[in-house]
Amino acid sequence: MTLTPQASRFTHDHLFLGAAHDENARRTLWVVALTFVMMIGEIAAGYITGSMALLADGFHMATHAGALGIAAAAYSFARRHANNSRFSFGTGKVGDLAGFASAVVLGLVSLGIAGESIVRLFQPTTVAFTEATIIAVVGLAVNVVSVLLLAGNDGHHGHHHDHSHDHGHHHHHDNNLRSAYIHVLADALTSVLAIAALLAGRYLGWVWLDPVIGIVGALVIAKWAYGLMRDSAAVLLDTTDEHVAAEIRELLESTDDVRISDLHVWQVGPQARAAIVSVVAAASVSADAVRERLAPVHELSHLTVEYRNV
Template sequence: MHTHDLSLWTHDHDFGSVREGHAERRTRWVVALTLGAMLIELTAGWFTGSMALLADGWHMGSHAAALGVAAYAYAFARRHRSDRRFSFGTGKVGSLAGWSSALLLGAGALWMLVESASRFVAPLPIRYAEALLVAVLGLTVNLISAWLLRGDDHDHPGHVHADHNLAAAYLHVLADAATSVLALLALGLGMALGWAFLDPLMGIVGGLLVGSWAFGLARRSAAVLLDADDHGYLARTVRTRIEQDADNQIADLHLWRIGPGGFACIVALVTHAPRPVAHYRALLAQVPGLLHVTIEVNQCHLPACGPPATAARGGACDAG
């Protein structure tokens, strides 16, 4: 019976809260900026009678709502980061929010395509001066927002951190900035050359662009939610660290993301000369991104160890 404290062998499940804290603050600033722009456009549209300003004001409101989802996800993860009901912490809340935002982006892209197609069939008069003012204002707000949301979140060999919630917020801003640029191009040429068809054409181009971004974000965040990524670089690193030590062979390896920049790992290894679990943990201590490691050590009783593929030929170790 243990009569001493177990704190040496326990740990909290707060993975990545420092990084998420910075992202949460930036996202809140962008939500506030977007809401401010929305109120300015709605007020100006009301007093000037401009439907273009009113329409873009409500459009800004829809983006503020989508960005609000990202901000809420950060707040939820922060409030529940010590909740033991979340076995591996709340890191995946961001990926869930990213997937939800991808659906909103996809719906927006579909609306852009349908509305633009309808403008080819039934063109509407365009008030170019007001529309250009709206596009410039929208682009300015989105460039400032993109600067606030900029970060080093990426996912490639050696850098395994990826905040899908922040990526979703950034994509919302980037999508709006792209549509503003396309709108400026279409409106400028339309006003100068009388090419009214450019407005719905650029709408279709923008819808396809935003739709492709939404699909990519949905695919990446869904892979995290379903633990469907093979994590090739990280898996090779873990195998190399373990199998270069003595005659160790990894019989079973599981890796999955538990938050931005954080992975959990389960390693089952076979060896002729078992060492304490702490020895194998030390081998993986410098692997970037490994935050939660569980190791199972099995002693081999056969003359020679080999990889699992040799089991069918009778040459693999018998774990016991």
């Protein structure tokens, strides 16, 4: 007797991209285009007018355009290779890889801002307040539009699956979207701080405030970069999801007829978790019964049960 028909009932895909994946990709592409156009405009205007302020801001925006480009490319790669069998658990973590890379870029940007600010604190330079303020206001407008685009969908609303479990919504982040959001938010922050410092310098003569605020902005950006790097690295290194692990233990060991001998839980995509559970169970408890006990764990998208009967 062939087992093929029976076996086919238990097959499933490994598409853990998230229900909002395509929408997030489109929003990110719009932000990349907006940032790129602004960057080209500033660099061109800088060369035409001879303004170093415009050139500096244009090349600074180029770093963000590059990082946002990484985020957009990650969405495209994850979708294009979603069903590629070379990726054992799908491409759901490509976004976390892009998020980690973007966090590194953000960290380098914060170091650059801090270094330049410290130099200017001890070696003040002449600032063209009117020109620089106009640049900062235009940059802020672009960043506000970008923030609104990315904030329109936080990408935390489920994921595609073909498993028998129902999946819940426990606020697990799309680190790729988060990295893009932090980049434009960081740019918006620097624009707001720059406007405040420029106005104070122009009307109050507080030239020293510009580099001081630059240092403050660099520290805030560095903090955001660290948080993104920490969270995306945790996913890439398959750290245990303690919340899901605790829920599994509670459901399986609530009675004396099942004990867990080994447990591994890790993330395979936004809102998607995989688990390998090794249990020792009484003769009256079947492997299917163990699986049924774990049905309430909505985050589980891929479950392997190693069953030992005593």
